[in-house]
Amino acid sequence: MAEILVAAAPWRPLLHSALQSNSHIRHASYFQLATVAANGRPSNRTVVFRGFRHGSDTIQINTDSRTRKIEEIRLCPYGEVCWYFTESWEQFRLSGKIEIVDGSNTDPLKLQLREKSWFSSSLKSRNQYLGPSPGLPHLNEERHEEPLLDQSTGPVPAFCLLLLDPEQVDYLNLKSNKRLIFISRQTDESNYCWVEEVTDKNG
Amino acid sequence: MAEILVAAAPWRPLLHSALQSNSHIRHASYFQLATVAANGRPSNRTVVFRGFRHGSDTIQINTDSRTRKIEEIRLCPYGEVCWYFTESWEQFRLSGKIEIVDGSNTDPLKLQLREKSWFSSSLKSRNQYLGPSPGLPHLNEERHEEPLLDQSTGPVPAFCLLLLDPEQVDYLNLKSNKRLIFISRQTDESNYCWVEEVTDKNG
Numbered sequence A, B: 001m002a003e004i005l006v007a008a009a010p011w012r013p014l015l016h017s018a019l020q021s022n023s024h025i026r027h028a029s030y031f032q033l034a035t036v037a038a039n040g041r042p043s044n045r046t047v048v049f050r051g052f053r054h055g056s057d058t059i060q061i062n063t064d065s066r067t068r069k070i071e072e073i074r075l076c077p078y079g080e081v082c083w084y085f086t087e088s089w090e091q092f093r094l095s096g097k098i099e100i101v102d103g104s105n106t107d108p109l110k111l112q113l114r115e116k117s118w119f120s121s122s123l124k125s126r127n128q129y130l131g132p133s134p135g136l137p138h139l140n141e142e143r144h145e146e147p148l149l150d151q152s153t154g155p156v157p158a159f160c161l162l163l164l165d166p167e168q169v170d171y172l173n174l175k176s177n178k179r180l181i182f183i184s185r186q187t188d189e190s191n192y193c194w195v196e197e198v199t200d201k202n203g
Helices: A012-021 A068-075 A106-122 A125-127 B014-020 B068-075 B108-120 B123-127
Strands: A001-007 A030-036 A042-048 A059-064 A078-085 A088-101 A159-173 A178-186 A192-198 B002-006 B030-036 B043-049 B059-064 B079-083 B090-101 B159-173 B178-186 B192-198
Touching: A001 A012, A012 A088, A030 A068, A030 B030, A030 B043, A042 A059, A042 A068, A042 B030, A042 B043, A042 B090, A059 A106, A068 A088, A078 B002, A078 B030, A088 A106, A088 B043, A106 A159, B014 B090, B030 B068, B043 B059, B043 B068, B059 B068, B059 B108, B068 B090, B090 B108, B108 B159
Parallel strands: A042 B079, A078 B043
Antiparallel strands: A001 A192, A030 A042, A030 A078, A059 A159, A078 A088, A088 A159, A159 A178, A178 A192, B002 B192, B030 B043, B030 B079, B059 B159, B079 B090, B090 B159, B159 B178, B178 B192
16 A cells, blocks of 8 residues: 555545536436444435535535434444446545534534525425425425425524535546545644555455 | 335335336446445445346345455445436435355355356456456446456356345435335245335435
8 A cells, every 4th residue: 555645635626527527417416425324234325415615625415304314423423425427437435524513503603504505505495394304305406395485594493414524535437447545634633634545445 | 104014025116117217328227335344434335236136136236355345244244225316316225134145155056146147247347357456346348458258257256246135125206206115024934025114204
């Protein structure tokens, strides 16, 4: 195993380029998020990429606090995203710690993030958090129900923002047969850098 | 939670229909397989559906015995497949026990299955198991290397068949907003039946 030290997140340009070359495809912003259930078995479901937290590599996902993944993340706060781009044949596996940001969060900056993510969603998507039980995953922004909330209403209690902070990114390009692994390494208390790993082990 | 007792696997016609309506799309046979790593964290990667084991609901996946997923499955023999059909907006989450069938298996029927799966792969795909380290995932059957094996050579040591036996299937149709959960229940030592569960809990 060889290591090359790199400063900024070197996988971001790769992901940016994959998102751009697949931007005409609706499902390019969908990925599969794996977590671990209370019984120690894996869980896996499709969720929607809601962008990066400004100025960071943190991935944002909206979800309903009443879904199973929330119970799972409370017990085991780790996830692995598998993001396969069907047009460019690229796969990103991003693993790291997940933080749950609901209305009970005590950090004003986190609550602000949650609010921002709420208002970035369509009104139809926001209404899915109002039902007596969690709605279907919020892939479909074009639901046909009548909106129940007005534009100015802030996040409802069930609305939850997940923040996944990647610690390792495994990139695979099936057209060029290129594979790259990036690992985040703590350099001191508040800083980290990305290291590129050369490995012969695969998924 | 209400239960409806059903005999044959009631999710098979749904999956069959999804496969048919998405059959013109190359990536319709790709899904994400989640497992649990030795450190208790989730793992997730894209693999290819290689059909059902004849006369059963067991899902077949080909892989290289030197990949990380093999170590993981040996420690925790459970997986959850998340299969999202991008055209029909249907998601299947299939969870169950995974069996690894490599050349050291003592069951002649399992070895026969492995051989069958080997010969069902393209020659180019088979050649990927020959390198000094596991190749890229076998999504791409149209690699441009010269074949090194001939048509009659049987499975090489690195070739591994995974058998995932679904215990629970969670079906979601994002166009019709339909959601169904099917659970397999043991009725006696060698028989089981499928039960449809009505739940208000989501992914």
